[in-house]
Amino acid sequence: MISIVSIFALGACGGSDGSGGSSADSGSVESLADSSAGKAAAPEMAAEDADAAAPKQAVTKASIISTGSVALSAKDVGKTRTQVQSISDRYAGQVTEQETSDSDDDGPGYARMVLRIPSKSFDDAMADLEDTATLVDSSTTTTDVTTEVVDTEVRVKNARTSIERIRTLLSRAEAIGDVIAIESELARREADLNSLLAQQAALENQTSLSTITVNIDRSGPGGSSDDDPGFLAGLSAGWDALGDSARVLAVALGAIIPWTPVILLLLAPLWLLSRRRRQTAGPMAGPMTGPVPATGPAEE
Template sequence: MRRPVLWVGVALLALVSAGCSSDMSGSGTSAKDAAAPPQAAQQKTPQQENTGQAAVQPVQEQERQLVRTATVDLRADDVLRAIGEIKNRATAVGGFAGQENSTKKSGSVTVRVPSAELDRVVRDLAGVGEVTRSEVRSEDVTDQLVDVEARIATQKASVDRLRVLFERAGTTAEIAQVESELTKRQAELESMQRRSETLKGKVALATLTVQVATTPIAPPEPEKAGFLSALAGGWDALLAVLGGVLVAVGAVLPFVVFLGVPAAVVVYLLRRRKRVTRMNEAA
């Protein structure tokens, strides 16, 4: 009876979705239930129930998880010195410098700082130069993190059940099928764990981008809405299309002159010859 039970367990686990914890808990215990007494398969101890909730509960009880980013435009007489000071301030609060692109007149630098220190770092930039624009944004990823942690807990349980089936497999065919499904579930679990680590990293460290120039950086123009702006947009699109058509004509014109003139001469000569032939026949 052990071999049919293994095949049934593998089939049930293959039909279970990795993202639905309710389906996973309902169909993944075939092999264990077959080996355990009926009453033991239907009952769960308090320790098992607490273990299933432990992976999700801490995420649900914690504060809202925010991914914070900031953009600051800074005017400074010495661009290189200002960028160096920005990196030093980021390092002083436990952050680090990322991408940098600078010249003597303008430059930009991206730093990662602890989220709790972002507001203070942005405020202290007034001591480096003249702040002409400052923008701070936050994205709530609490629900995403809770969902990923729940999927990880469910996927771990699925992997554990498949390992039990793998240990009980007796034939080469059973081993190959269980091992294939186990490898697939393990890869999905690792992918979820990497996504969780990425989200937690974005929450822990905020991203600050500072643009520095010797002259004030013009702020981005706000998007205009209304009939006049739509009319202006349509006119610009028309000019762009006409410009493209003229460019295409200019590109094709040399080929027309080079090939069209000889072709026109050949057509003219053929028509003249035909006309002369008709006149001779009529005479």
């Protein structure tokens, strides 16, 4: 029967986070499970160390996390946004975030999209996105996490091996104290394994799918001057100014026309009074303005 002292010895040599600690712990579990294998534990530990080192030698493909950012300028933001969606679909990607800002004019004035593209198509997708509209800025970042991926794989493997041996030990325990102590140790190591599995899943997601952020702004009044000749750009600006002036004049006329009848009603009495005064002043001024008759010499 397994003694409680052996269980405490098992807890003292716990630590399945590292590959070396896990090998020592595996040897302790093996010695508790089978007391006749004391001298045979050393060769078995050496074999476990060789197995733990095997994944490091087998992994030859680099694990890279790639991220990119593309800033575009376009006259039609909505059309460019649709083209970006088409590029994402072409490479079996997905749009995880999307933000659109509407303007007072026709269509949206700004759009932001976050794409998740398979890492093998990262470079091709970046090139296609840069050609979608006028390129303002583009940047990429790569991070090599090969060592972290390999280390996590080894720790997961050793943690699973350790848990299986503790379960074997639990099946052989008879004293209630031994069962409680082994179950507590088993729960702790299962929690450590779940944490390692979460880290492994996060790394797998980051290395298998690349993140590309696309920002699309509407071109300003002079945004297309680099593409158009100088005469056409000036002509376009002149037409825009004429259109703006016409709109301002139309607004002014629209505001004045409703007041026209009121203004006429107010001015009509003044006009009639002024005309009557001119007609009255005309006859009175006639004798005074006529020629003065000549007078001859007085008769004696």
